[in-house]
Amino acid sequence: MRPEMTAASLDAAARTSAERGALARARLLRGLLPALSLALVLLAIAWLNPRAISYFGFSLMLNLAIPIALATIAQMFVIAGNELDLSIGTFVGFVGCVTATWLKDAPLIGAAILLGSIGVYALLGALIHLRNLPSIVVTLGMSFVWQGLAILVLPKPGGKAPDWLLGLMAFKPPFVPFPIIAALLIGLIVHFGLMRTSYGVILRGSGGNPAALGRAGWSLLKTKIVLFALAGLFGVLSGMALIGITTSADANIGNGYTLLAIAGVILGGGEFVGGRVSPIGAVIGALTLALAASPLLTFMHIPPDWQVAANGAILIIVLAARVLISRKER
Amino acid sequence: MTSVRSLLTKPWIWSFIGAVLVWLATIAFTGGYGAGGMVTAALSLAVFTVIVGVGQMFVITLGPGNVDLSLPANIGLASAVAMKVMDGNDSMIVVGLLAALACGAAVGAANYLLIWALRIPPIIATLSASFIIQSIDISYGRGLQIKPPPGFADFANWQVLGIPVLAILTVLFTIGAAIALQRMIYGRSVLAIGQNIRAAWLAGVNVGLIRFLTYTLSGALGGIDGALLAGYFRGANVDIGNEYLLASIAVVVIGGTSVAGGKANVPGVWGAALFLVLLLTMLNTFGVSAGVRLLLTGLIIVGVITAAGGQKALR
Numbered sequence: 001m002r003p004e005m006t007a008a009s010l011d012a013a014a015r016t017s018a019e020r021g022a023l024a025r026a027r028l029l030r031g032l033l034p035a036l037s038l039a040l041v042l043l044a045i046a047w048l049n050p051r052a053i054s055y056f057g058f059s060l061m062l063n064l065a066i067p068i069a070l071a072t073i074a075q076m077f078v079i080a081g082n083e084l085d086l087s088i089g090t091f092v093g094f095v096g097c098v099t100a101t102w103l104k105d106a107p108l109i110g111a112a113i114l115l116g117s118i119g120v121y122a123l124l125g126a127l128i129h130l131r132n133l134p135s136i137v138v139t140l141g142m143s144f145v146w147q148g149l150a151i152l153v154l155p156k157p158g159g160k161a162p163d164w165l166l167g168l169m170a171f172k173p174p175f176v177p178f179p180i181i182a183a184l185l186i187g188l189i190v191h192f193g194l195m196r197t198s199y200g201v202i203l204r205g206s207g208g209n210p211a212a213l214g215r216a217g218w219s220l221l222k223t224k225i226v227l228f229a230l231a232g233l234f235g236v237l238s239g240m241a242l243i244g245i246t247t248s249a250d251a252n253i254g255n256g257y258t259l260l261a262i263a264g265v266i267l268g269g270g271e272f273v274g275g276r277v278s279p280i281g282a283v284i285g286a287l288t289l290a291l292a293a294s295p296l297l298t299f300m301h302i303p304p305d306w307q308v309a310a311n312g313a314i315l316i317i318v319l320a321a322r323v324l325i326s327r328k329e330r
Numbered sequence: 331m332t333s334v335r336s337l338l339t340k341p342w343i344w345s346f347i348g349a350v351l352v353w354l355a356t357i358a359f360t361g362g363y364g365a366g367g368m369v370t371a372a373l374s375l376a377v378f379t380v381i382v383g384v385g386q387m388f389v390i391t392l393g394p395g396n397v398d399l400s401l402p403a404n405i406g407l408a409s410a411v412a413m414k415v416m417d418g419n420d421s422m423i424v425v426g427l428l429a430a431l432a433c434g435a436a437v438g439a440a441n442y443l444l445i446w447a448l449r450i451p452p453i454i455a456t457l458s459a460s461f462i463i464q465s466i467d468i469s470y471g472r473g474l475q476i477k478p479p480p481g482f483a484d485f486a487n488w489q490v491l492g493i494p495v496l497a498i499l500t501v502l503f504t505i506g507a508a509i510a511l512q513r514m515i516y517g518r519s520v521l522a523i524g525q526n527i528r529a530a531w532l533a534g535v536n537v538g539l540i541r542f543l544t545y546t547l548s549g550a551l552g553g554i555d556g557a558l559l560a561g562y563f564r565g566a567n568v569d570i571g572n573e574y575l576l577a578s579i580a581v582v583v584i585g586g587t588s589v590a591g592g593k594a595n596v597p598g599v600w601g602a603a604l605f606l607v608l609l610l611t612m613l614n615t616f617g618v619s620a621g622v623r624l625l626l627t628g629l630i631i632v633g634v635i636t637a638a639g640g641q642k643a644l645r
Contacts, residue, residue, distance in 0.1 A: 127636060133635055137583050138632055140576045141629075145625055145632070148620075148623065148625030149621070155619075262454070262457060263457070263458075263461075308461045308465045308468075309466070310465075312458040312460070313461075315454070315461070319454070319458075323448050323449055
């Protein structure tokens, strides 16, 4: 390792200040990429339909942004630990079904079920770590488990959200629409917890360099359990928020969220390996997807068939932009 | 005795033992009724999982992070393409099959193009691709009511002495895949890349070409699978491939292929596919509801993975 390191440091020393400036600019650009893509989508919407840029317009367009943002944050915790959760969508659906039935009719039992499901997530983290299992396969199996449970809880679409939840989600603050305030709050709280606290650094480190972290005496089992439990917690919040908006549930209601959440994390500047994630970026990524998927296409008179493709295209465009910027970074 | 013992050390034997146990449990429940019919049905359904499973196996063997998530969308699109090209006409069967094959291969090539050009993990590349393919399929296959040509539907359901002809052909295909894997330069290169991509590159393996071929192969197998599914179930539909995301990955892992790459197992794919299909048959025979069936399928997959685990994770 040593010769390489000296070579690298010599190389760094040889760099002129102009080169360093270009490097810093590329890095800044890369950091701003999620915000830029959101701004671009907003500009397109404003250009196509100026009336949409209003309090009412945003409340309507960002209707489902809160649950998507929460599910994206859940996925982000899992990705921070170098794993992937392919079950978050059906989990959100399961939580939705419990929220629309047990949580309304028997709040105590409902709350216990939801807490228990967070415990299951924590156990999954432990299982994946202890048996060294591929998280993709385990969570793919779990997606069947959650879907089965959801059907058992609510065989037919229906149920009703608890009144307090409906009231909360229908909240209309002055000047700024609720989804925007909620998204900001979610982003800032998670940003503080994961990026600014010392245990947050340990959590990200468990994805960045697990071997070093283990040698430094931190329990990798514990970090994995905490990351998965946090994913479970935000999955529960996502399912509850979703039912607060849609008012009733369906066992398949969350199925699309698995892929949306992964796309949101990546759009928000998250890396697939190495614990490099960004909570605020993830929320911005979720908002971009929420806006681009349906309102933008509607204004462009593109049939809803192409909604999913729009998500894929945005993902590819942003990743391509990132490659161009990274090339400058080198 | 030694041969039995050496057989038991093979990783793939357990999936066959599991399949036989599930089959015995089911005929014990029915009192021996329908034992043969169950094997026939299991063979005809397992074929579709085996075909995509072999493609997924080659991809996963390339090493950590390599997985094809676009298979379900790919299968759906290819099934629609095949039905449209055949247009219910017996003389167009071969053309339709070739069209589905080409469509799948194009999807696979596009996957690798994204991986190569954007330098992104295959999971994200195949995921983004699957978003777009899904939309193309929804738009292209909207209201598609074309039945497969009668000859093709009969072929997909054709049985000789209770053994589906498609299963026999698939056995031949898997023997070919096993030879390609263990005895041909292509397969050895895939294994070498999975064991250590840098070492393989230094040893002169054309890493880019082999990875391109592998993703294209997986796509092409997805395409042919879509056409066959549409023939077997007598019609294409957007969701026809949905269950093959879990199934294709699960049969690879249960069948004894290493998720860390570099170690593949073809017979295990057959055993695992039969195990999964028979498991579903068993749960249906026991008369459990859809919810319980999904729940148990998921739990058993997680349980089998846990029991077989202990290897380095896929990512």
